[in-house]
Amino acid sequence: MPSLHYISHAVALALIAMLIRKYIELKFHYDDLLTSCFPSPSMQHMADIEREMHDVDSLHNMWQTLDESTVHTPEYLNRELYSDGSSVMCNPTADISQRMCHFVNLCYFAEQDSYLFFHSEKSLVENIPENRYSPALVEVSSVCNHTYSYFNYVDMPVSSSRLFHINWVSTPVLIIKRFKPDNLMHVIHDDILPIYHKLKLLHLAGNSSKRFSTTLVLDDTWEEGPFFKLYNILSDSQPILKSNLRDTSGLTCFHNARVGLPKSTTWYDYGFHQPQAPLIDRKVSTVEVGSMVGYIQRELGLALSMDKNDYVVLISRKSTRLIVNEMELSLSLSRELGIKVVHVSQEQYSIEQLIETVSNARGIIGMHGSLLTLAIFLPPGSFLIELFPYAVNPDHYTPYKTLVTLPGMDIEYKSWRNMDPKKSKGHSELGGLENLSIAEQEEIMNQAEVPRHICCSDPSWLYHIYQDTEVDIHAIIELTKSSLRISNTDSERSADNKIVDNILPSKVMNIKCKFTLSKDESGQVTVSWENPWNLQFFTFQKIDYEILVQYRQSSIEPTLHQATSNPFSIAVADTSYLLWIRCVLDNHHIGPFTQVTCE
Structure with missing residues (x-):
């Protein structure tokens, strides 16, 4: 007969089995309830809205709402992927440089170093070119027409997604490639400013005092690099490096x-x-630059002075392109101009220290090089003096001149070029010169000017740009003195003047016309008007008006007149006509026509 001990064990095991069975039943009911309460967002519905808005980024607010209302557990996201697969929508353009895409359930497969797109019957594929390998679907860098920037995905059936272990990133991400993160010019120009601008567009209704909630995915093989802090402060979460993705087993979705x-x-x-040259159709101004600069200075917690400081920054280099008489130059500037000279270098200063020092300076002096990009942080009314080695023409290499002369920057630019070959010291071991014949080496070393060339390995360019230079101290003192004289005038970047490139005049107001008949019976109409009302809030160099005369009862062709005064008189050939008047600012900001009937 079983003992009481065995009976107790049997009852306990039966009770445990019953509880486990009940738990499993409840879990299934909970999963069904979760799916019915929080269904997958309808991609077709999203497509209809997105087409109406004509902009792939306009869905941000919708996504934000969905993120807040949907429980993004890995289990839930797995079920959604198995059911709905992936979806993608790009803005409708044939120009790869202008195309940007929005993916749902895009997965990275480290084993093949590829992004996977899982097709299902529910997948939405919108505005994808017929041949997305010609040359690519999209560019993940702001550097145009470079194969390094090309992005594409591999097509997979949704059934295959069940074969992988999946690691989910449920927060919104922006996938980009850093072009050259060890060079400050490339960091600011190619990455930070475009990324910041993109994130700002994605978070138009967000809190401007907080970091962006989109995580950066840095889809390149670079490690963090010396300026990684600038990428880090763009988001409230750490950037995801390619090395992080490659160390993850299975898929990262x-x-x-x-x-x-x-x-x-x-x-x-x-x-x-x-x-190389400035972009012809560049659109950037201090609207975008100033916003980014203010954000970086705030997020780095820099101490900024409201008063002008009596020091200039001298960029010091430690290996090549040296200023041979740097200390003599520094002492002479201090003695002659009564101003402190602060030497900075990438080797001795952190990026925070570099930006803070420049943000409070009167100006920068330095050899042509990437650290001159720090001029983007200079206060208004400051200056940049760029120095060039022998045979390097300043007119052919202007990234920093173009930067500080962008509309609204208000930074004085000057350059100095060494014209004396005896004041230069070359490095024949750099730039591949040693791979050339003796005759070719001598020809390059004897050049008076580097010929125009393509980036980035031209031996003539590399040899001459790496030269060390004994600079003309007197000439640089005079340039600095002139720049300081200009910067002593109080200068402020007006927010109103910054946005002048983005505004148009409103309608011309209160148009009046009066017809008169002269003694020779020729007709004349005198037109008067009031300026567009919004002009009072902006400053322009030139304001013009165009008047179009269209005859109502005559076959005479319409005539366009440039108004040189207000009132303005026009000879007319009839007594019944329409007048159309519009305002033109600085020759290219054209407002709308306003119509008036004159009889």
């Missing part, structure tokens, strides 16, 4: 991913296809 960077904030063409 991004529930909400943006891919592509805007090019509208860039100002310079590095010369991969033609000699």
Whole structure:
């Protein structure tokens, strides 16, 4: 007969089995309830809204609402992927440099170093070019027409997604490639400013005093680099490096991913296809630059002075492109101009220290090089003096001149070029010169000017730009003195003047016309009007008006007149006509026509 001990054990085991069975039943009921209460967002519905808005970024607020209302557990996201697969929507353009895409459930597969797109019957594929390998779907860098920037995905059936272990990133991400994160010019120009601008567009209704909630995915093989702090402060979460993705087994899937960077904030063409030069159609101004600068200074917690400080920054280099008489130059500037000279270098200063020092300076002096990009942080009314080694023409290499002369920057630019070969010391071991014949080496070393060339390995350019230089101290003192004289005038970047490139005049107001008949019976109409009402809030160099005369009962062709005064008189050939008047600011800001009938 079983003992009481065995009976107790049997009852306990039966009770445990019953509890486990009940738990499993409840878990299934809970999963069904979760799915019915929080269904997957309808991608087709999203597509209809997005097409109406004509902008892939306009869904941000909708995504924000969905993120707040949906429980993004890994289990839930797995079920959504298995059911709905992936979806993508790009802005409708044939120009790869302008295309940006929004993905749902885009997955990175480290074993193949590829992004996977899982097709299902519910997948939405909108505005994807017929051949997305010609040359690519999208560019993940602001550097145009470079194969390094090309992005694409591999097509997979949704059934195959069940074969992988999946690690989910449920927060919104922006996938980009850093072009050269060890060079400050590339960091600011190619990455930080375009990324900041993109994130600002994605968070238009967000709190401007907080960091952005989109995580950066740095899809490149670089490690963090010396300026990683600038990438780090752009988001409230740490950037995800490619090395992080490669160390993860299975798939890393991004529930909400943006891919592509805007090019509208860039100002310079590095010369991969033609000699380097400023971008012809550059649109960036201090509207975008000033916003980014203020954000970086705030997030780095820098101490900024409201008063002008009596020091200039001298960029010091430690290996090549040295200023041979740097200390003599520094002492002479201090003695002659009564101003302190602060030497800074990438080797001895952190990026925070560099930015803080420049943000409070009167100006920067330095050899042509990436640290001159720090001029973007100079206060208004300051200056940049750029020094060039022998045979390097300042007119051919202007990334920093272009930067400080962007609309509204209010920074004085001057350059100095060494014209004396005896004041230069070359480094024949650098730039590949040793791989050339003796005759070719001598030809390059004897050049008076570097010929125009394509980036980035031209031996003539590399040899001459790496030269050390004994600078003309007197000439640089005079340039500095002139720049300080200009900067002593109080200068402030007016917020109103910054945005002048983005505004148009409103309608011309209260148009009046009076017809008169002269003694020779020729007709004349005198027109008067009031300026567009919004002009009182902006400052312009030139204001013009165009008047179009259209005859109502005559076959005479309409005539366009440039008004040189107000009132303005026009000879007319009839007594019944329409007048159309519009305002033109600085020759290219054109307002709307306003119509009036004159009889």
